[in-house]
Amino acid sequence: MATPISPAIAGYTYGNVAPSDVTLAELDLLKSTVLFSNDDEAALRKAATILADQTDAILDVWYGFVGANPHLLAYFSNNGTPDAAYLSAVRARFGQWIHDLCTRPFDQEWLNYQQEIALRHHRSKKNQTDKVSAAPIIHFRYIVAFIVPLTATIKPFLAKKGNTPEEVDAMHTAWFKALTLTAILWSYPYIRDGEF
Secondary structure, eight states, X not given: OOOOOXXXXXXXXXXXXXXXXXXXXXXXXXXXXXTOOHHHHHHHHHHHHHHGGGHHHHHHHHHHHHHTOHHHHGGGEETTEEOHHHHHHHHHHHHHHHHHHHHSOOSHHHHHHHHHHHHHHSTTTTTTTTTOOSOSOOOHHXXXXXXXXXXXXXXXXXXXXXXXXXXXXXXXXXXXXXXXXXXXXXXXGGSOTTOO
């Protein structure tokens, strides 16, 4: 199944989403805490060129992982039956997320959309975007746990274009930091007021 992701969509806009409850100043502190630097930003830009034509293959690996684990597939299911249209719609957005993670500045627009993604995982907005009837929430534990498979499985794709081991390691480290940062932001609606 083709995913419409390429460097040509660098101008993609997130649409009308609410402002994030996390401020840019708080985001800067989070970036500092996960050791995200200008070098990491440059490594992600390099990763974008390497991953752009591999997005479908990456998503095949990730969707294979979800499909092989009934406890994860249940989040896309209605009465035990996976919703193919829902899986397809989420796949396209997941592909866009790969592109955005590597190319977009972590600015206010990006920050706002991370909150939108968070709400779409949480019972606040789960299922609403695609008008489906599936599990009402993706439990917080899997937001955090997914850092591991999404980090572990990306490295072989980063290594496919002949970059040096040092370049691959730098891109992989930057990916890990950026992914951790987004997982933290996606946790926001799960945390009680004043505790984030």
